Amino acid sequence: MSTPSLLILAGDGIGPEVMAEVTRIIDWYGKKRDMPFDVSEDLVGGCAYDKHGTPLHDDTMAKAQEVDAVLLGAVGGPKYDDLDFSVKPERGLLRLRKEMDLFANLRPAQCFDALADFSSLKRDIVAGLDIMIVRELTSGIYFGEPRGIFTEGNERVGVNTQRYTESEIDRVARAAFELARRRGNKVCSMEKANVMESGVLWREVVTKVHAESYPDVQLSHMYADAGAMQLCRNPKQFDVIVTDNLFGDLLSDAAAMLTGSLGMLPSASLGAPMANGRPKALYEPVHGSAPDIAGQGKANPIACILSFAMALRYSFDQGAEADRLERAVEKVLADGARTPDLMGPEGGTPLTTAQMGDAILAALDASL
Ligand SMILES: NC(=O)C1=CN([C@@H]2O[C@H](COP(=O)(O)OP(=O)(O)OC[C@H]3O[C@@H](n4cnc5c(N)ncnc54)[C@H](O)[C@@H]3O)[C@@H](O)[C@H]2O)C=CC1
Numbered sequence: 001m002s003t004p005s006l007l008i009l010a011g012d013g014i015g016p017e018v019m020a021e022v023t024r025i026i027d028w029y030g031k032k033r034d035m036p037f038d039v040s041e042d043l044v045g046g047c048a049y050d051k052h053g054t055p056l057h058d059d060t061m062a063k064a065q066e067v068d069a070v071l072l073g074a075v076g077g078p079k080y081d082d083l084d085f086s087v088k089p090e091r092g093l094l095r096l097r098k099e100m101d102l103f104a105n106l107r108p109a110q111c112f113d114a115l116a117d118f119s120s121l122k123r124d125i126v127a128g129l130d131i132m133i134v135r136e137l138t139s140g141i142y143f144g145e146p147r148g149i150f151t152e153g154n155e156r157v158g159v160n161t162q163r164y165t166e167s168e169i170d171r172v173a174r175a176a177f178e179l180a181r182r183r184g185n186k187v188c189s190m191e192k193a194n195v196m197e198s199g200v201l202w203r204e205v206v207t208k209v210h211a212e213s214y215p216d217v218q219l220s221h222m223y224a225d226a227g228a229m230q231l232c233r234n235p236k237q238f239d240v241i242v243t244d245n246l247f248g249d250l251l252s253d254a255a256a257m258l259t260g261s262l263g264m265l266p267s268a269s270l271g272a273p274m275a276n277g278r279p280k281a282l283y284e285p286v287h288g289s290a291p292d293i294a295g296q297g298k299a300n301p302i303a304c305i306l307s308f309a310m311a312l313r314y315s316f317d318q319g320a321e322a323d324r325l326e327r328a329v330e331k332v333l334a335d336g337a338r339t340p341d342l343m344g345p346e347g348g349t350p351l352t353t354a355q356m357g358d359a360i361l362a363a364l365d366a367s368l
């Protein structure tokens with residue numbers, strides 16, 4: 001079997017800082033588990049704009065299409081705030097997701113026991129939490145046309161369009177039901193069918209896919225605003241949540257705080273199977289480039305490290321090794337390792353990004 005290939009796009013802000021720790025873990029798998037990866041690196045986001053005048057060069061796009069998996073850090077930052085939308089760093093990421101057709105964005109929110117007292121909610125509400133948000137990623141309001149800032153009469157109007165086809169809803173619903181069968185067998189679909197036609201169609205299609213192909217899975221529907229409230233009130237009622245691009249973006253950042261920090265949440269963006277049977281895939285933390293802490297060694301690398309664990313599971317069929325890495329993270333947290341985002345007002349000495357990486361590598365060594 002040929003060596004699996006990875007394209008690393010560390011991006012901007014804390015992206016390269018957290019990705020440096022993932023790179024050390026990839027090296028560890030090569031040396032200690034005899035699992036070498038063929039790793040290449042390239043630019044995306046603001047750093048690509050600085051070099052090429054575009055947030056995603058065509059050559060980088062082509063490489064992303066060829067590798068077994070892409071690992072991405074984060075894109076964006078205040079330096080690029082005034083750029084025209086067509087070259088904004090975030091557009092580079094949207095193009096990657098769209099052209100790789102990564103329609104199912106899996107955003108698990110798990111609360112490690114060591115952080116249950118640190119969550120924004122009480123311990124008994126979050127302890128043992130393990131939910132999966134499946135966010136549609138290649139359509140909806142981030143992509144719909146028309147979009148732009150237009151002039152109407154004597155004022156400007158900002159326009160974005162929410163648009164979903166039946167097939168787009170169908171395929172992400174199937175991804176959610178398939179996942180649910182391997183978990184708690186429950187799917188809650190969230191939209192706003194009370195006020196949006198796209199929500200009406202979403203509910204219809206999810207209901208049809210369920211009745212035709214997944215009657216064994218328990219299905220419920222919720223308006224997304226009520227869903228946000230229930231996510232904060234009683235998150236353990238959920239197993240898999242399936243929702244659109246915008247609602248999924250918001251709900252997953254909210255879910256991050258149930259786990260303790262945005263620096264904890266990984267994600268996998270999956271598309272259709274490639275010739276080798278594995279899905280086309282990109283793995284990235286849920287957080288952004290965190291300009292407020294960039295360059296200070298304060299970033300929590302765990303979200304990015306757990307994203308690599310998802311790559312081991314979904315792209316490389318290495319579920320046991322993914323478990324090993326997740327257990328190593330669990331162990332260092334149980335031993336008290338904390339980056340500043342995981343510390344309360346009582347204080348203590350936080351670890352730097354690299355020290356958290358050191359601790360996780362030591363826990364991996366201890367697991368052998
Ligand atoms: N996937 C991506 O590349 C994303 C990029 N962005 C971009 O990132 C830039 C900053 O956006 P924000 O709204 O500030 O969101 P953000 O996710 O970058 O940061 C929000 C807050 O969470 C903290 N935070 C985030 N990740 C952390 C980590 N690993 N460790 C410790 N603390 C962490 C930050 O310090 C900040 O206080 C913007 O340009 C935005 O468009 C935002 C979200 C996703």
Ligand SMILES: CC(C)CC(=O)C(=O)O
Nearest residue numbers: 076090093094249286288
């Ligand atoms: C393109 C990103 C900046 C949007 C976002 O916040 C996300 O995907 O989580």
Ligand SMILES: [Mg+2]
Nearest residue numbers: 249250253286
């Ligand atoms: Mg987001």
